[in-house]
Amino acid sequence: METASDVLRAGDVEIRTSDGLVIAGGRVIPMSLREYRLLRALVQRENRIVSREDLYRLAWDAALRDGDRSVDVYIHKLRVKLERALPGHAFIHTHFGFGYRFAQEPAPALRDATARR
Amino acid sequence: METASDVLRAGDVEIRTSDGLVIAGGRVIPMSLREYRLLRALVQRENRIVSREDLYRLAWDAALRDGDRSVDVYIHKLRVKLERALPGHAFIHTHFGFGYRFAQEPAPALRDATARR
């Protein structure tokens, strides 16, 4: 049996919480435990900013210690895997000083922040 | 869950105070900490004039020092970002000698943009 709550979806990313399977674009993406729990925490909060402290608590079940960069490192690993599975998309967005936000968006075109005038 | 007090709205601008997300016209607008706090202070006082002193106190948690231009600079940054997100609108209005007021209004009829220089 499969209830609706067994599957998390956000864009083309699908997480089967019943067996810990991650599927992106129809293909299975192998994830380590940390990767999986971090991604799940983000996808469950799609489109919302989640602080490092919350992410660490959700994926590590412990309080984030000062100076611990683990979250950053695993965010990077997830980005690589997701980008590899679904090129041309941005999934995990950094909100400076706030945290990270999951949302499938078209690939960021070239930078043009100050290119006007 | 999401209670009504988690979301501030003013025109097409929406601020989710629970996680610090700013949405304008349905699109997320990344904000730095200062930008976010200043915008929040203005939106919370929609349609009312807020003095520089008050804005600084609200966004910086300190007293505005004489000659400090920070508020002006960040007002400008907000105007650029809001205008970029929702072209054809004016959001932050200057009240000379008094302060600033947030209100979404139709764009001030401006000159032909194609005839520069």
Added chain:
DNA sequence: ACGGGTTCTTCACAGCACGTTGACGCGCGG
């Protein structure tokens, strides 16, 4: 208990975003 492969943590350094500040020009109001 041992070895090999994988996962996790930690570190170092590079790069960039942010906040501050000073300079300059404009425009409002007197």
Added chain:
DNA sequence: CCGCGCGTCAACGTGCTGTGAAGAACCCGT
């Protein structure tokens, strides 16, 4: 016409984030 408040730009110092890599910890079959 003058003075001062405001708009705008850009450089700079600082701290936060991105990234690669080394080493420790862990898992597992043998």
